[in-house]
Amino acid sequence: MSQAEPEISQDAQRVITYAEAGVEALQEEMRRDPSIFYIGQGIGPRGGNFQQSRGLWAEFGGDRVRDTPIAERAQAGLGVGAALAGSHPVVDIVFLDFVLEAICEIIQQASTIHYISDGKFKVPLVIRAAGGGVRSTGPHHSHTFYSFFMHIPGLKVALPSTPYDVKGLMKTALRDQNPVVFIDHKGLYGVKGPVPKEEYLIPFGKAAIKRTGEHVTIVALSQMVHRALQAATLLEKQGISAEVIDPRTLAPFDSETILTSVAKTGRLVIVDEAYAACGVSAEIAAIVATQALYDLDSPIHRICALPAPHAFSPSLDNYLIPSVDRIVSEVARVAKDRS
Amino acid sequence: MSQAEPEISQDAQRVITYAEAGVEALQEEMRRDPSIFYIGQGIGPRGGNFQQSRGLWAEFGGDRVRDTPIAERAQAGLGVGAALAGSHPVVDIVFLDFVLEAICEIIQQASTIHYISDGKFKVPLVIRAAGGGVRSTGPHHSHTFYSFFMHIPGLKVALPSTPYDVKGLMKTALRDQNPVVFIDHKGLYGVKGPVPKEEYLIPFGKAAIKRTGEHVTIVALSQMVHRALQAATLLEKQGISAEVIDPRTLAPFDSETILTSVAKTGRLVIVDEAYAACGVSAEIAAIVATQALYDLDSPIHRICALPAPHAFSPSLDNYLIPSVDRIVSEVARVAKDRS
Amino acid sequence: MVKPSKELVLSLYRGMVEIREFEMKAREIFRSGKMPGFIHVYIGEEAIATGICAQLRKDDYVASTHRGHGHAIAKGISARSSMAELMGAIDGCSGGRGGTMHLYEPEVGFLGSNGVVPPGILIATGAALSAKVRKSDQVAVAFFGDGAVNNGAFHEGLNFAATWNLPVIYVCENNLYATEMPFEQATKNTDVASRAAAYKIPGYQVDGNNVLEVYERAGEAVARARRGEGPTLLECRTYRWFGHHEGDAGTSYRAKEEIAKWRELDPVRRLRDKALADSLVTAEEFAQVDRDVEKVINDAAEYALKSPQPDVSTALDHVFSN
Amino acid sequence: MVKPSKELVLSLYRGMVEIREFEMKAREIFRSGKMPGFIHVYIGEEAIATGICAQLRKDDYVASTHRGHGHAIAKGISARSSMAELMGAIDGCSGGRGGTMHLYEPEVGFLGSNGVVPPGILIATGAALSAKVRKSDQVAVAFFGDGAVNNGAFHEGLNFAATWNLPVIYVCENNLYATEMPFEQATKNTDVASRAAAYKIPGYQVDGNNVLEVYERAGEAVARARRGEGPTLLECRTYRWFGHHEGDAGTSYRAKEEIAKWRELDPVRRLRDKALADSLVTAEEFAQVDRDVEKVINDAAEYALKSPQPDVSTALDHVFSN
Numbered sequence A, B: 001m002s003q004a005e006p007e008i009s010q011d012a013q014r015v016i017t018y019a020e021a022g023v024e025a026l027q028e029e030m031r032r033d034p035s036i037f038y039i040g041q042g043i044g045p046r047g048g049n050f051q052q053s054r055g056l057w058a059e060f061g062g063d064r065v066r067d068t069p070i071a072e073r074a075q076a077g078l079g080v081g082a083a084l085a086g087s088h089p090v091v092d093i094v095f096l097d098f099v100l101e102a103i104c105e106i107i108q109q110a111s112t113i114h115y116i117s118d119g120k121f122k123v124p125l126v127i128r129a130a131g132g133g134v135r136s137t138g139p140h141h142s143h144t145f146y147s148f149f150m151h152i153p154g155l156k157v158a159l160p161s162t163p164y165d166v167k168g169l170m171k172t173a174l175r176d177q178n179p180v181v182f183i184d185h186k187g188l189y190g191v192k193g194p195v196p197k198e199e200y201l202i203p204f205g206k207a208a209i210k211r212t213g214e215h216v217t218i219v220a221l222s223q224m225v226h227r228a229l230q231a232a233t234l235l236e237k238q239g240i241s242a243e244v245i246d247p248r249t250l251a252p253f254d255s256e257t258i259l260t261s262v263a264k265t266g267r268l269v270i271v272d273e274a275y276a277a278c279g280v281s282a283e284i285a286a287i288v289a290t291q292a293l294y295d296l297d298s299p300i301h302r303i304c305a306l307p308a309p310h311a312f313s314p315s316l317d318n319y320l321i322p323s324v325d326r327i328v329s330e331v332a333r334v335a336k337d338r339s
Numbered sequence C, D: 001m002v003k004p005s006k007e008l009v010l011s012l013y014r015g016m017v018e019i020r021e022f023e024m025k026a027r028e029i030f031r032s033g034k035m036p037g038f039i040h041v042y043i044g045e046e047a048i049a050t051g052i053c054a055q056l057r058k059d060d061y062v063a064s065t066h067r068g069h070g071h072a073i074a075k076g077i078s079a080r081s082s083m084a085e086l087m088g089a090i091d092g093c094s095g096g097r098g099g100t101m102h103l104y105e106p107e108v109g110f111l112g113s114n115g116v117v118p119p120g121i122l123i124a125t126g127a128a129l130s131a132k133v134r135k136s137d138q139v140a141v142a143f144f145g146d147g148a149v150n151n152g153a154f155h156e157g158l159n160f161a162a163t164w165n166l167p168v169i170y171v172c173e174n175n176l177y178a179t180e181m182p183f184e185q186a187t188k189n190t191d192v193a194s195r196a197a198a199y200k201i202p203g204y205q206v207d208g209n210n211v212l213e214v215y216e217r218a219g220e221a222v223a224r225a226r227r228g229e230g231p232t233l234l235e236c237r238t239y240r241w242f243g244h245h246e247g248d249a250g251t252s253y254r255a256k257e258e259i260a261k262w263r264e265l266d267p268v269r270r271l272r273d274k275a276l277a278d279s280l281v282t283a284e285e286f287a288q289v290d291r292d293v294e295k296v297i298n299d300a301a302e303y304a305l306k307s308p309q310p311d312v313s314t315a316l317d318h319v320f321s322n
């Protein structure tokens, strides 16, 4: 369970963007499996707000790649119905924020039906959306409430941070027979990374150790993985060796990799762009405090969005979200704590 | 901050139900403040599914107590608009489950407007709903996702467990100038308790120590407060003295009372009818693991709903939700842990 | 209306009586205290599920509501496994996990009753979309009450189906009340069929207590959908004889005269009287159906009452599928 | 149409030009790279906000959309504080916390533009409900695009207002596209005004590029609402000259000819030409307005560009109110 990134990603020569990686996964799986179709606002000819569906409409046609009116609740509800009837729909809500308009269908219907039908019906449904803020997207377009989905049994949740992970996890999502909430990050769509041409899948529930280290474990999510890695490089100069773990999926959740790391480092910092209260950062803290209390040499520490709505003004916006500087200084404090 | 229940509740001679206590609070405040009005499904002549609005329509008339069609999103959206226009609406969604249909308006609009209008607009709005399961209410009528609201800054969240708390907290909610999500428990509406005739308010952010104890701190929420108290009585017979704390409001959250208690007992068990992952139980664990790690003599422990949809069948239903037996045995294990 | 055949009359009669007797039995068990949860019975409205589903193939889809026992039975879930489900027992169609508001059966295309008011509309629409994308000629039916039509999901669902020309039939069971709220307090436009115009689809008002009329209208709508001509909205006017759920007498907010008037329009008796008057079916033939059904229902009750509760060792099974 | 007075024409002209010039300036600043976020400009649609708001009192309410600069200015937020808000600066009407999609101003009843498509409909309806409960004669206006009408919130909001007879005017700015999606792909019924029938309220189609027509229709609807006779739906047909937001050219999914045709229907020029032809207003009088507005907008831009960003020490202020 607890290994550094598989070899394949290091060997890969080819470098593509996070958005392209998602498209490739969809393309490959849609070619393989005719039951997959894709619906959402602007995902047809336009190719998605973030180019996250570029080329799919041209290749698969309007029957399998459908632009929808602005009706998120119905989009999700139709996805559930289609999944029950044997399709494997991908419903792209584009902005994670607007998943709120559809969350009743995801939580009440999609997450429960397999269980309450005694396993008779399956709900193979991917709800895709991009979370996080980027360039003053402001209060209604920057949300990060992925903890809501992790709270609910019956949902799987993927939260990729690299092109490699996007592709491997999306392919897995499209073969999973359960509802999967697949959360990209708006700020990462243009980020490039190595993605092999050969087919690969990334299993759900397997964290990636994005950097190995000895003194402190940093668990970071989504875009914060990149900031944590930058911070780790800077911390190295202070003589602090940080291990950076990206859970990659929130459900199933790979506690083992984190527990193993904390057993080694004795220190845990969680970095999340979401709010702290009842966030994934709380859950990770709880997992360690309930299962590995005696491994800790220092209190757990959380670095999260400060508790205010997402502000438009760049000054506030940048201040509210964890920065590399903040991560460096707070991790350093934890690493040096000898209390 | 950290005191046992105020004297007044012990002295009170009068005993009324949880449902009646809520009605009384509404009645008193609606008499005092003409800007309050109340809308929801079946809260008019019918007096609410759970008699939670009994008599209000008769007293205040159809203008201030309005039955609505089944349109939760609009109910909440209208509440926001009315609050901006100077009213103080109470929107009763009746079942917490159906707050999901309206949560977009609560999170995107209600929670943000004061902040993003630079403090110019206020959103004095009470969203009322009853959570939890009772007698096989099943998968669509038993939800407990109050952690969602605790996650979001700008929302206050009340979660009363007794008639006394319902009345005092509802009165406070109706004087608060912020959106308050007020969560009753379906299974408690018929529960009786002392409620003084004299006016009182319970400030938000002040936990109640429902029972003092020495060996272990149990933080319990909503209906689980009652089960925890029953368990504490049984544990006493085993020589285990448990302190039972009810946070009463989740936002603001009274960490201090819990930290003080854990400093004394060295052991923390959290009992919640909600799921563990990213739940309030996670947040409480995180608060203690980040702020009071060295006070702990034993790993934190969570007793929560098992991770499955709410099942209809009584056998499963009872098994999935924490029972008094389970609380007794798991708390005893923690209290005796000498690892 | 075309003259119905004897077989058709007997089969529709049997369908309605089975639902009626199933519900009467469920009420009896509920009142005995043995049934968990809260049941919403369909008595008085049997003609709708029966007339509609008689036009469907086994592989067509139905999505239903909280008041869904009748739809389930009409679509082909057995009385046995329906009743066992109401008991929360393992032989129920949902293994006891779902209960009264959550009957499921893929074998007969029953995509679930529902504890939430409007999602069935969306689920049926989604199934219709799936059929269309798969180029199958299956059709989907959404049953829903008057309480659902003022909800946003109704609007979104019908707009999708109209725009994409999906093979779905929207069946509004307008029984004039949503819990205790009269429909005319929930909307200014109480003519549900007229709302079809907003989506540019056909909408018809149907006498929901006349099974032959429902059957005929359903036939047209299903044929239209099957031909790829898109959705239809059918407003079936009807009435529930009893309260919203068992425990509600249904008499505090509805006038005695109104209840009596609608009881006069009993769909079972109307079909029977008409067929007798037309000398199409004999009293003995009807009586034979009654006796058959009684047996089926008694057997179902016995079966359900004997079926055990799920073992707690299975409590975490089926949270996820493989 | 009644003959407009010279004062009215000049005031409507001024209103439209102020919005036009505000938006042109905002585009300029945006293109210079100094403006954060993404702006959605209102150019081409000025007649609607101007004509509607000219019928409102200061204490009436408006709830708006992502394309809300024009509504804000028409309702009385100054160009200065609007432009500063677009800069995320402290002198903005929302202190820089809201930005382009979140202008707020209680002083003039502006209940916010919105980053989410349909909630303004509900917010205006709620404000109207508040007015009614308070027995005030205030009215509320919801502006929204064609993109909102297929959303459930539209349906729920209009049904509430109709049923409760609320003083609200629903103004659909039908500019034929929602981002890149043509309205006829989003619905089968592209006649928005006709949808009023579903709620039994009056609905009118209005030439949204004719400010006098908008003004007149708005006057009737506001008067109706003020008299307690309930809501009205106005579908104002219009067109945005540019892309959905700055950065989208708006040309890949819209035909050149279509854009050209609508530019011909420029509401500012139409009003001007008509008034000149009627010899109601002189060219010099219009030119004077143009010069005045130019000054106001240049001043606003200067003011906004000088206004500082909020200090981070205030980042956690106003999360809660006392």
Ligand SMILES: Cc1ncc(C[n+]2csc(CCOP(=O)(O)OP(=O)(O)O)c2C)c(N)n1
Pocket: B041, B070, B072, B098, B101, C040, C066, C067, C115, C116, C117, C118, C144, C145, C146, C147, C148, C173, C175, C177, C178, C179, C244
């Ligand atoms: C979204 C939602 N809101 C509220 C409820 C509670 N509820 C259950 S049934 C019902 C009334 C439904 O009335 P109608 O649709 O007319 O069906 P009927 O009971 O008359 O058959 C209500 C309000 C619910 N189940 N779902």
Ligand SMILES: Cc1ncc(C[n+]2csc(CCOP(=O)(O)OP(=O)(O)O)c2C)c(N)n1
Pocket: A041, A070, A072, A098, A101, D040, D066, D067, D115, D116, D117, D118, D144, D145, D146, D147, D148, D173, D175, D177, D178, D179, D244
């Ligand atoms: C609920 C929701 N879904 C999606 C979006 C993304 N979005 C922003 S504007 C827009 C198009 C709106 O079109 P329309 O209502 O016609 O207004 P216009 O831009 O044409 O003025 C979309 C889809 C959103 N803001 N809110």
Ligand SMILES: [Mg+2]
Pocket: C145, C146, C147, C173, C174, C175, C176, C177, C178, C179
């Ligand atoms: Mg009804």
Ligand SMILES: [Mg+2]
Pocket: D145, D146, D147, D173, D174, D175, D176, D177, D178, D179
């Ligand atoms: Mg538009």
